[in-house]
Amino acid sequence: MLFYFAKIAKQELSHAMIFHDMALAEVNKAKDAGKEPTEEMQKVWDCMHVEYVDKVQTLEYKLGRL
Numbered sequence: 001m002l003f004y005f006a007k008i009a010k011q012e013l014s015h016a017m018i019f020h021d022m023a024l025a026e027v028n029k030a031k032d033a034g035k036e037p038t039e040e041m042q043k044v045w046d047c048m049h050v051e052y053v054d055k056v057q058t059l060e061y062k063l064g065r066l
Contacts, residue, residue, distance in 0.1 A: 006066045013059055020052060 027037075027045070037045065 002066060006063055009059070010063055013056065013063070016052075017056070 030037075
């Protein structure tokens with residue numbers, strides 16, 4: 001049973017990575033077009049990005065131990 005939960009978790013992590021990559025592409029596209037985020041928006045992005053990366057690393061570690 002644990003195998004199935006791990007498989008689903010890996011699929012969901014993959015989906016989250018797809019959305020993350022899409023968001024990153026949009027941010028880079030806007031920057032390439034000469035648009036810069038406000039200082040507050042950049043702080044939020046930086047904070048959320050670090051949080052996302054930390055969570056992904058933790059999940060990948062835990063799933064790798066199964």
